[in-house]
Every structure is written in structure tokens, then in C-alpha cells.
Amino acid sequence: MPTWVQLVYLLCAVCFILALKGLSGPKTARTGNLIGAAGAVVACVVPFIYKPNGVEHLHHVPLILIAIAIGTAGGVFGAQRVQMTQMPQMVALFNGVGGGAAALVALLELHEIVSVGGDAPWFTLAATAFTIVVGSVSFAGSIVTFAKLQELMTSRPVIFPGLPVAFGGTAVVAVILSVMLVNSPHMWIGIVLGLLGLVFGLLLVLPVGGADVPIVISLLNAFTGLTVAAGGYVLGNTVLLVAGTLVGASGTFLTLLMANAMGRSVANILFGALKGGSTLGAGVASDRPVKSAGPEDVAILLGYAEKVIIVPGYGLAVAQAQHTLRELVEVLQARGTEVDYAIHPVAGRMPGHMNVLLAEAQVPYEQLKEMDEINSEFKHTDVVLVVGANDVVNPAAKTTPGAPIYGMPILNADEAKQVVFMKRSMRPGFAGIENELLFEPTTTLLFGDAKDSLGKLLNAVKAL
């Protein structure tokens, strides 16, 4: 490889570092993403210019260009069409195809090694086996997460007897075959490894509950990063090594951060179901007495409050009620009421879900207050309107050491003078535990689909 090519690759690797750095700050995020894209494009153009194998230029250039065009068209189409709330499954899909590509590249590299007589350092062969297996895991796992989130299949954990055995068995066979591949590389071993990876990916993700899926996507994303890094080692290409490692390391770290923000452990998410217990809570509705009211009563509460805080949650996304909510808030503000939105970091089903949802409804960014910023204001608040949220205001996180959400930071809605919950039933939220706040004397429930109720509320407030 000529020196200039190596230098360009290094530059591209630096672009990726800067991209990640940029992406981790709100002001620099977009620039960061563009820098990353620039680096990727430059790196991919390089092999068309120099002579990759030292003698000849790249073969099959037209076919390659066509393949790139097809992939690009597909990627752009998917990326443009997807709705904001479908982002997680889109990311899963993109991640899956990346993992699949990495596995295929490793298979081709194995073919190359086998066809020149199988003479490669053991470390190279080990990295090849790793890429084939983990790339396939990432592919199959991501496809299943996509299907779950897109509701092409049930999003409940899928568990069958013998799952732990199948899981363990696949893992053991994969390890044995990898060792065999390192000892004497054969094409069939590689192919079987790939198939085992697919099975393993299925078994890994099927038992995970739909709402834990974002964590799993992030983890599979880190996996794909590592396979790309290993692929880079096999191909002797630094830019793949550095980029893949960056993604692998930051992805793993991000997975931990995300799991942490929900008060869950990654091991529990992945293997909780295997151990027998579902990763979702019980989900039974309580029949203790509560105070419920109609839209007109709530309209009066809101209409004459001085300070209102909105707590949006998963139900708002389900009901697609963000536009109606924004209208209601605007009407209240026009009446002189001070209204803010309190955004819990894991409200909804993906990190940043509420920000995306409300941004889509054109709620001004300034009105979205992060948890730390607004938590001290609840005690000066007249009415908290909880729209389709539950766990993120559940005081059990502070008071009940055994609860699945114990230790998760929550919004202090319980400190406000009045709390209004909009939900359809008494069913609990994602964590599957009862919310004591629903039974407080200061709490009022407005039953019904969020979009429906908000519409009625809006009319009632306008009529005041």
C-alpha cells in the first residue's frame, strides 16, 4: 500500500474520532456526523484510485459501482421515509446489514486464505472466525429486533423450554468449530460458523422483551463494531481497525450508560428471560379505589393554574397525541399560565424518545426541561399533567427497595399540589409495578386514549 493511501486512511480514522466527539455534544452533533460521513466517503473512494494488490487496479469496477448505487438508494430511501418514532428499528436494520456485510467479507477472506493453501497466522484465522460468528449474530439479532419493534412479530419475550440448552449448545459448538478453523482452515467450517451465528443471534434476542430492545440494539451495534475491527485486522487495514474499535468501545460504554439510565443491568436484560423470569413486569391492573374526573373538571384545574408542568411518556407516543398536546399547551400559555415540559431521560421506549416526538410536533426546544433542571420546580407547581407516563413518576423508585425500578431517578411529580394522570386503564407501565401516586388524594385520573382525552380537554379549556 503506498504511503499516501495509508495517510489518507489515517486521516479518515481521525474523522471518525472527531465524529464521535462531535456527536456527544448537542451543538456539535450535526457537524460531527457530517465529518464522519466525509471520512467514510473518502476512505471508500481510495481503492478506486490506487492499485490495491500492487499490480492491477480494482477488478469489476462497474459491478461494484452498481452494487454501491443500489445500497445507497436503499439506505437513503429507508432513512428518508422512516418516521421519527421508528428510528430504533431503522438503526437496528442498518446495524444488522452492516454485521452481515462484515460476516460475508470475512467468509471471502477465508476463501482467499483457503485457496492459497490455508497458510495464515493463527491470530488472523481466529479474527476471521470471530468476524463470521459475531457478524452473523449481529445480523440475525438485529433483524429480530427490527421485527419486534416494527410489530411484525410479538414484542413479548419469546421463550420455549430447552432455550437455555439450545443457547449453551450453540455457543459450545461455535467455539469448537472456531478452534478447528484456526487449526486447519476449511470453507465449510466458515459457512457452518456463519449459520451457527445466525441461530445464536435468534436465540439471544427472542427472549428479550420489546421495551428492552433499544439496549440490545446498542449492544449489537457494539458487536458489529468489533467485527469490523477484526475484519480490519484480517485485511490489514487500519481504518477498519480504528473505526470498528471506536464503535465497539463507545458502543459498549453507551449500552452501559443507557441500561444505567433505566436502572437495569445488561446481563439481566439478556439473560433474565433465560433464567425463567420474564424481563417484563407482571402487568396486572389494580382495583384499589382512585379519584377520576372528566375533561371539563381537569380543564378547570388547568385553566386556572398559575404553573403547570407536563410529563409526557410512552403513552403519548402510542396515541400519537403530540400535536394535540402542543396545541393545548399553547392555549394554556395564551391564557397566561406558565407551562413547561419535564423530560425524563428514559420516558418512552428509546433514549431521547420524548425529545424527538415533541420536536416533531414543533414544540420549542426551550420549553423542554431536563430532569435535573426541573426537579426542584415541582413543589412550586399547581398542576402536573402526566400524559401517558407512569414509571418515570413512580415514587417506588425512591421508596421500595425491591421494586424493579428502585434507584432510577424519577421526576418529583408527587411534590406538586395536584397531579392529573391521563391513561386508558389502571394497568401499570413498562416495569409492571403499581404506582402509588395514582392513589394519592391529590391525584386525579382522566381515563381514555391520550389523543382522545387531550382533544376533549383542549375544547373544554377553550370553552372556559
Add this chain to the structure above:
Amino acid sequence: MPTWVQLVYLLCAVCFILALKGLSGPKTARTGNLIGAAGAVVACVVPFIYKPNGVEHLHHVPLILIAIAIGTAGGVFGAQRVQMTQMPQMVALFNGVGGGAAALVALLELHEIVSVGGDAPWFTLAATAFTIVVGSVSFAGSIVTFAKLQELMTSRPVIFPGLPVAFGGTAVVAVILSVMLVNSPHMWIGIVLGLLGLVFGLLLVLPVGGADVPIVISLLNAFTGLTVAAGGYVLGNTVLLVAGTLVGASGTFLTLLMANAMGRSVANILFGALKGGSTLGAGVASDRPVKSAGPEDVAILLGYAEKVIIVPGYGLAVAQAQHTLRELVEVLQARGTEVDYAIHPVAGRMPGHMNVLLAEAQVPYEQLKEMDEINSEFKHTDVVLVVGANDVVNPAAKTTPGAPIYGMPILNADEAKQVVFMKRSMRPGFAGIENELLFEPTTTLLFGDAKDSLGKLLNAVKAL
């Protein structure tokens, strides 16, 4: 080099990364330093165990061990004996000898290259030249900074006519000789480069005012790091490369952070004097009227205040009055007054100067409040006692765009009900500009050496 040696070196490099990471947080700092030390010791033990040139073990082992013993004794002795307030010059000295060692190592490597016929890649020769020059700059520069801070010479900027010419001349000759060295390596060129480096180091640091010296130490520290990195490249040793680069990069960044905290630019510090203007302010005393008082009056102010904030500064260190100050605070606290110390990041003449000084006087850590933490409390404070500080409470930083400290964050002492300044005269502080706060009606001056005045004040408060 056997693989295990390379792996050990990599492990040592990781130790250094963890050391820096640890050192940047208060809780982990000591552990970080110890991890770094462990990595360094392990790395240095390695060549005694394996065969460095592939055939034979290390030569001259007894001599080498004696040299290490001498150096270690010297280092420990110096490190143990130095007083806390002399830390900056100690760091400068240690940095200087490190730079000197790097230059000598590069000279030896040049000798090696020359004796095998001068056949080395140009990049290696360039790195050798770099190490010789910059290592010598670091050595000479650090020795001068040591002399300045230890008051072995004047700490005022030393400027003479023709300095810019000498400076530029040396630089040009060094560059020319380096190019010559790369073209045809000769020992004499290396030696002359080393001498030029020494001269350049002198010329670089002589014009810097004593109080800017900590910045320069930090910069020279980064320089030495880079020479060690270049030396690592020449020797083909990763641990030197990684460690040196880490120090070079973090040192450069730290230099900028430090300069920033003082509202100065590094270029201005280094080249301000060359351009003619001194890097220190004018330093003339004003003769506008002020309100001054005796210790007894101030004692009454303090004795009957509910909340007092102490702002310590450079003068406290000069007067070595930290113990007396602590006693005074304890007496006030015993009377029921709430007393805190407000620590400005660049109060004194080295970063963390006040923390070190007050820690030495056994002031409990909890009473030391950082600027951001305490700045909102000044407005609820009865008396602010400014002991030997000046610039760090000068409102010109906010109000006078032309002032040398404009833009530097300051302690909001001006918001308190009463301000008492303890200083010896009306002379300005380090920045050389007048402090309007001295002339405010709410301000009282208590003239005299800080230790003296604090002693009198202590007696007066006790007598209340």
C-alpha cells in the same frame, strides 16, 4: 524484541493512560499517580531481564544500577525536602533534567547511527535532531525558571536589545543544521544543535516575568513529553512513544487551560516581552483617597458579622500567614460566625496555590469553596476579608474591556455588604492594574503585612 516484552511495554503504556485519567479527578488522583509509578518501574526493569539486542544481555549493569541509585536518591531527597510553596520550581527542575536526559539519549543514538555509517531513514534523523534541540531547550529553560522561582536570579523579565534578533537567529541556524543532519549525519552537528538548544531555552525563558513562569513550566513539560516521544520513535520503543505523546498532548492542553484560567494567551506570555512591552503591568501605586482602619475596627466588623467569606491571595503566601489566618477563622467560628474560604482558581502564583497553602495550615477541606460554588453567596455575606488578594476580586475583569484581566472570571466580593482588604500599600497586584473595589464606600483597608495584621486582628477579636 520478544513478544512478551512488547506486551509488557503495552501494559505500561496503559498504566500511564490510567495514571493521567486518575490524576484528573480528586478522588482518584493518588491512585493514578501510583499506577503511573508502577508502570514506569515495570518498564525500566524489563531490559534487565531480556536480551535487548537479541544476543547479549545488557552491558555495564553494575554501573547502570549505580547511576539509577544516585538519581533515585537525588530525586527522593529533593522531593521530600521541598516545601509546598516551592513545588513549581521543583517540578521545573525535574522536568529540566528529563529534557536533558532525552537530549543525551538522542545524541547517543546519533552516535550509534554515525558509527554504523550514517544509514538511517530521514524521518529517524529528523526525530533525532528534534529530540536534541527541544530536549536542550527544555533543560535550559527549566533551569532558568527554577532559578527565577527560587530567587537565585531576578524574577522580573530579563530583556536586552537585540533579543529578538538573537532569538530568531538561533532558530534559523537550528533549522538549517537540522536539515544538514538529516542529509548527512555527523556527530558535530548534533553537539552544536544541543548547544543551540540550550541558548534558545535561555532566550525563551529569560524575558518571561516570574509570575508567568508556571505556564512556561507546563509548556516545557509538554516539550519534554514530545522529545521523549520522538526518542521513542528513534529507539523503536512504543512505551516511550505513547508515554511521551500522552504527556506532550495533555501538557499542551493543560497549558492552554491554565493560561485561560488567568485570562492570558500563551503567545503573549512567551513573546509579549520580545515585542517590547513587559508581560507585567505598570505596577504604580495610586493616590486616590481610600477608607482605611485599624485592626480593632475590623475586629468589630468581623466579630459581629453573621457570615464572613475569606478571599486569600498571593499576599497570604508571601507573608506566610496561613496559620494565623486559620486561627482567626477558628476563633470567629467559635463565636458562631459562619466562615468560608473562597478559592479562586488562579489566586496566588501557581494553580492550586491556595489549596496547597491552606491544606498545609490544616484548614479542613470542606471549608474551601471553589469559585463557582461560592459566587452566588457573596450577596448574602456581611464581610468579605480579602487577605493579600487583588486581581481575583477586581471588577475590571467584568467592566473594563481593555484591561489585561478582562474576561477572567472573578470572585464577586463587590456584592457583599462590607469588604476588608489586607495589603501593605496601594500597589496593584500581578496584572498591574488598579482595583476600583478599593475605592468603594463599602470597602475598608487594613494596611500592613498580612501576617502582622492578622496577628493583631486575632488579638483584637479575642478581646471582644
Add this chain to the structure above:
Amino acid sequence: MSVAVVWLTIFVLSVFVGIEVISKVSSTLHTPLMSGANAIHGIILLGAILVTGTTDNTLAVIVGLVAIVLASVNMVGGFVVTDRMLQMFTRRKPAPKKPEASN
């Protein structure tokens, strides 16, 4: 230095860079960051191009072309979708149809 150790060194350093560089990310940016990182590993496209362009076995070329398609979906789609997401996040509405609102 042996090649494997060189690569191990680069790997270890990249791990530190990867972690440190994102260690300050706010929870709001978790999803775009994940998506951006996802796009970055689409660089496997480069690997796919290299292996496809240097083989002449028909089956290998076909598999390689499939890998290229998949990898370009990953890379291009990833960057585009991230950009769309970030556009949402940072957009400040010029002037909503909010009347004489307080706050």
C-alpha cells in the same frame, strides 16, 4: 515490533479514545450517537470493495457484491438517518403560531 502487537496497540488506544470521547454525552443524545456510531461501522464497505475487487472467482464476486450492497445500506442510511434525527433535535422553530404566550 511484531505486526500483531502493533495492531493490538492501535486497538487498545482506540478503545480508550472511543470511551473517553463519548464519556460526557447527555442522555438526550444517546439515540443519535448510537445511530452515528452505527453509520461509522458501515466503513466495512471499504473492506467489501477491497475483497470483491481483488478476486476473480465468480461465486466470490457475487457474495462480495451482496456484501457491498449491505454495507452501503448501513453506511449511507446510517449517516442520513442520523442527520435527520439531529435536524429534529436542534431545530429551533422560527416563530410558532403561539399567540401572546407568557413564559
Add this chain to the structure above:
Amino acid sequence: MSVAVVWLTIFVLSVFVGIEVISKVSSTLHTPLMSGANAIHGIILLGAILVTGTTDNTLAVIVGLVAIVLASVNMVGGFVVTDRMLQMFTRRKPAPKKPEASN
């Protein structure tokens, strides 16, 4: 990959690590951090040992020994002085002779 590019890669990655790893340091720790970094570059001692132990030219050995002395002063002194400084910083006085103080 050519050796020079490998080393450049390691260099660039180390630069990022060096900067990112200390980017959150509080100003109180500036001096100990400077001093600790200073001790780390004392690792030039390793270089000095290697060049001295692999030469037989008398003058070179003497110069090498001087370098070893200087480098060990740097390294050992650096770590010890940093530790002393940090001891100061983190010491919590067990019980000062502070009487019935408020706050």
C-alpha cells in the same frame, strides 16, 4: 503498513487519548497533574538504560550514565513529589482543634 505510518497512527491516537483523558480536570488539580505528567516522561530512563547498555564506547557509556542519573531524578522525584502534593490535597483533618464552630 510502513513502520513510519504505524508510529504516526499510534502517535495520533495517543494525542487524542492524552487530551480527552484530562479534559475534565478541575483547576485545583492543575499543579499535581502537571507534576504527574512530568514524572511520566521520566520514562526516558528506559531509553537511557537501553542505549547505555548496548554500547561499548567509553565516552558513550559515560554520557549514558549521566542521562540515566538525570532521568531517574526526573522519574523518581516526579512521582514522589506528586504523591506528596496529593497527600496534602486529599488529607481530611481527622479532628481540628475547632471548638463548637457553626457551619
